[in-house]
Amino acid sequence: MIELINVSKRFVDNVVLDGVSLQVQEGETVALLGPSGVGKSVTLKTINGLLRPDTGDVIVDGLHVQRLKRKELAELRSKIGYVFQYGALFDSMTVAENIRLGITDETCYDDAQYCVNRVQECLRLVNLALDVTDKYPAELSGGMKKRVGIARAIAGKPKYLLYDEPTSGLDPVNADVIDGLIERLRDELGVTSVVVSHDVRGSFRVADRVALLWQAKIRAVGPPDQILASKDPAVQQFLERDLEMTLIQAESQEGREARGRNV
Amino acid sequence: MANRAELTLDPLRLVARSSLRSLDHVGRFSFLVVDLLRGLAEWRIWVSRTLEQAVAVGYGSLFIVLLVAGFAGAVTSLQTGYQFTGTLPLYYAGAVISESMILELGPVLTALILAGRIGARYAAELGTMRVTEQIDALESLGRSPVSHLLLPRVLAGLLVVPALTMFANATGIVVGYMVAKGSLGLTYGDFEYGARYFFRPLDLWYSLVKSYCFAAAVTLIPCYIGFNTQQGAEGVGRATTTAVVSASVAILLLDALTTRLLLVAK
Ligand SMILES: Nc1ncnc2c1ncn2[C@@H]1O[C@H](COP(=O)(O)OP(=O)(O)O)[C@@H](O)[C@H]1O
Ligand SMILES: [Mg+2]
Numbered sequence: 001m002i003e004l005i006n007v008s009k010r011f012v013d014n015v016v017l018d019g020v021s022l023q024v025q026e027g028e029t030v031a032l033l034g035p036s037g038v039g040k041s042v043t044l045k046t047i048n049g050l051l052r053p054d055t056g057d058v059i060v061d062g063l064h065v066q067r068l069k070r071k072e073l074a075e076l077r078s079k080i081g082y083v084f085q086y087g088a089l090f091d092s093m094t095v096a097e098n099i100r101l102g103i104t105d106e107t108c109y110d111d112a113q114y115c116v117n118r119v120q121e122c123l124r125l126v127n128l129a130l131d132v133t134d135k136y137p138a139e140l141s142g143g144m145k146k147r148v149g150i151a152r153a154i155a156g157k158p159k160y161l162l163y164d165e166p167t168s169g170l171d172p173v174n175a176d177v178i179d180g181l182i183e184r185l186r187d188e189l190g191v192t193s194v195v196v197s198h199d200v201r202g203s204f205r206v207a208d209r210v211a212l213l214w215q216a217k218i219r220a221v222g223p224p225d226q227i228l229a230s231k232d233p234a235v236q237q238f239l240e241r242d243l244e245m246t247l248i249q250a251e252s253q254e255g256r257e258a259r260g261r262n263v
Numbered sequence: 264m265a266n267r268a269e270l271t272l273d274p275l276r277l278v279a280r281s282s283l284r285s286l287d288h289v290g291r292f293s294f295l296v297v298d299l300l301r302g303l304a305e306w307r308i309w310v311s312r313t314l315e316q317a318v319a320v321g322y323g324s325l326f327i328v329l330l331v332a333g334f335a336g337a338v339t340s341l342q343t344g345y346q347f348t349g350t351l352p353l354y355y356a357g358a359v360i361s362e363s364m365i366l367e368l369g370p371v372l373t374a375l376i377l378a379g380r381i382g383a384r385y386a387a388e389l390g391t392m393r394v395t396e397q398i399d400a401l402e403s404l405g406r407s408p409v410s411h412l413l414l415p416r417v418l419a420g421l422l423v424v425p426a427l428t429m430f431a432n433a434t435g436i437v438v439g440y441m442v443a444k445g446s447l448g449l450t451y452g453d454f455e456y457g458a459r460y461f462f463r464p465l466d467l468w469y470s471l472v473k474s475y476c477f478a479a480a481v482t483l484i485p486c487y488i489g490f491n492t493q494q495g496a497e498g499v500g501r502a503t504t505t506a507v508v509s510a511s512v513a514i515l516l517l518d519a520l521t522t523r524l525l526l527v528a529k
Binding site (some may be wrong): 045048050070073074075076077078080081082084086088089090091101102104152156 | 391392395396397399400401402403404405406407
């Protein structure tokens with residue numbers, strides 16, 4: 001279980017989180033929505049201890065993240081996969097080496113054959129061709145980098161997964177593949193996930209519950225249909241704006257397809 | 264209005280703020296050094312990476328270090344000839360060239376060049392990794408950035424800088440001798456006699472100790488600065504220049520300090 005209790009975080013005089021509480025049950029997928037710059041990434045980083053909240057508690061797998069010693073924190077982190085918003089691939093390493101570093105179990109990591117197989121398996125899961133293994137991150141497109149980042153995060157078979165905008169910047173086909181992957185990891189392996197997104201449609205599809213982060217607080221949290229039916233003006237405003245975006249995207253998508261047909 | 268308050272040139276406040284900031288750096292730098300010492304236990308991680316780094320920075324720097332050392336030897340030789348001809352016996356040139364290379368020019372020039380080459384490289388690499396969240400990514404995998412990134416770089420520097428210093432010493436002396444032979448007509452016998460006459464085996468150790476101190480400055484300072492980079496590409500640029508400047512100043516301070524402690528105090 002992932003539990004944020006009254007977490008506050010500020011950078012100098014920029015209050016990013018102000019008393020945020022959120023529970024993610026074992027095996028549950030929670031989507032964390034919110035406009036950009038609201039503190040979604042900051043929230044995710046407090047969960048695996050990359051950022052330290054000023055006040056409040058973060059409890060993951062029954063452990064108080066802030067109170068852990070270095071070794072214990074490293075051990076906990078090896079159970080938490082983290083998908084970075086901009087990939088954060090190690091650019092001096094090939095794709096295969098990147099994903100291999102994601103294999104957090106040391107005996108597995110030292111088993112070369114296991115690693116080769118696992119790397120290929122993870123690449124397949126994120127719908128990447130196997131010929132990217134020997135490429136460097138600089139040779140990949142943005143969407144490919146993102147998917148390698150996801151492959152690296154799942155390589156260690158984590159119990160928890162934190163996705164920071166896993167589908168932003170992906171084409172619709174691959175966004176669907178990733179949404180499907182998130183669902184499968186939950187259904188088949190019981191992975192507990194937090195999916196940060198500002199893509200309402202995709203996250204409503206994968207999430208058991210949705211939380212809206214708005215002006216440093218959790219404004220609403222509940223199952224997708226409950227959020228959709230919410231009368232809260234802030235929630236409505238956020239959803240509306242996003243649905244507009246979706247419409248625009250859908251139109252341009254149709255336009256592209258129409259053009260494609262003409263060719 | 265808060266900005267106005269910060270801009271006032273209240274000297275007390277300025278001094279207080281900057282000394283707090285430097286205390287903060289001293290504290291965090293010490294923590295980094297402690298972390299590095301602790302990271303030594305994870306040798307399985309750093310051994311291979313250290314060798315990679317050492318090859319990368321060592322080979323790359325060899326040419327420029329030898330070039331500079333050769334010129335330093337040549338100029339020392341010419342200058343010795345210019346100053347001493349007629350007043351002192353010729354074999355003195357052998358002593359001046361070899362001693363000034365070993366005691367001062369070899370270690371200091373090598374370290375200053377490497378502050379530019381290794382220091383800038385380390386600060387830029389680590390700074391980029393910081394601002395692109397690669398360091399966070401490593402931590403998120405439960406892996407320690409200290410043993411994966413910092414320790415290999417520091418240890419590689421500790422291997423490479425003293426080795427390059429010894430090559431620089433040798434090159435400077437050989438080139439210095441050849442120039443002296445050409446310009447002063449110094450024979451090899453005289454040169455060797457002079458070099459041996461004033462040489463103490465301790466001098467080589469001294470050169471080595473100096474270069475280890477410099478190696479620490481060339482690696483630790485840029486690693487610390489790069490590791491703590493903030494704010495995007497501009498931050499990386501700032502980290503790189505700060506690292507080179509700080510490492511160079513540290514080298515000069517350490518030079519004065521080691522000379523005072525090891526040579527003068529006897
Ligand atoms: N390391 C940091 N230092 C200072 N400010 C930060 C830092 N990380 C994030 N912030 C600030 O926190 C706020 C929330 O950022 P973030 O969590 O990245 O937003 P998003 O919801 O788009 O992911 C932003 O205003 C950002 O400027
Ligand atoms: Mg973000």
